[in-house]
Amino acid sequence: MYNIKNSKELAKLISYTNLNNMITESEMREFLEKAKELNFHSVTITPTYIPLAKEILADTDVQVGSVVGFPLGFEDTESKIAETEALLKKDVDIVEVVINLSYLKDEKYELLENEIKQIKELVENRILKVIIETKALEDYEKANAAKVAENSGADYVKTSTGFVTPNHIFENVNDINIIQKYAPKIKIEIYGGIDDYKFANQILTGGADLIGSNKGYEIVKRYKELRENTQVKPKPITLTKKD
Structure with missing residues (x-):
């Protein structure tokens, strides 16, 4: 079991x-008020x-993220750069770019790396996530997509746009x-x-x-209800054996 100490720590993982x-x-x-209430790691929203x-969220440490090339990723590099620049003008904290699956399927890794590197140069010290849509990929393609993301300086690999998702825990762990x-x-x-x-x-x-x-809000509230808002009064016991 993952060692989550309290609901605040859980929220920081979502x-x-x-x-x-x-x-x-x-x-x-x-x-956004719900995000502010529970102080999540970040929100991911439309531009x-x-x-x-x-x-x-100005008086919180919740980071604001948004998307580039969402949800299909088939825009050309120039379009994705323009989208990224538009997000940065709005002072976004996190940029999430959908990988070009056509390039990946054709094993055009150099083109992929070049695209992501250009976006990372724009993002600078902000967080860059690369969405790779694992449900649509073979295992070797997932491996190569992850390598491309890492080589290009991205901070995270994100496994799905939400439109095509693994439907079992074992797929996710794989x-x-x-x-x-x-x-x-x-x-x-x-x-x-x-x-x-x-x-x-x-x-x-x-x-x-x-x-x-x-469902981040519901996840954390349910955890809090189960772990922090439930008080059980133990029965009195003695620590010595009765004769």
């Missing part, structure tokens, strides 16, 4: 996510609401093992389908550094 393309401003405000997030073996220096975020504390704990126990979930 990127609370809302990439709903039809969300209203009032709904996003509600989402539209970065200024709102920076405003609401992905973690592959990434750790072939790109041992890069951090790993597992995203997709993590909607309860049990699954979240399994993912962390399996070796993930971070969880991405649109």
Whole structure:
């Protein structure tokens, strides 16, 4: 079992996510207030609401992340660079770029590295995550994608956009093992389908550094309810054997 001491520590292992393309401003405000309440590691949101997030989360250490080339990753490098520059102008803390799966399938690793390196140069000391969509890949492709991300200076490999996700814990652990073996220096975020504390704990126990979930608030609140808000009064006992 992953040694989580309390709900605050758990929240710091979650990127609370809302990439709903039809969300209203009032709904996003509600989402961000929940993120503020529990002080997550970060939020991942659409570019539209970065200024709102920076405003609401200004007095917290919750980082604000958004996406480039989302969700398919097939934009050319120039387009992805322009998207990245637009995010940086909004003072985003984390950039998540979807890998070009066509390049990966054709084993054009040099093109992939060049693209990610250019984005990392723009991002500088901010966090860069590379989304690789593991469910759509063979194991050797996952290994090569992770190596490309690490060689290019990315901080995290993220396993899914959320549209195509591994549906079993063993698939996730297999992905973690592959990434750790072939790109041992890069951090790993597992995203997709993590909607309860049990699954979240399994993912962390399996070796993930971070969880991405649109159910982050429910996961942490449920954990808090089970571990911190439940008081059990023990029966009185004696420490000596009765005659």
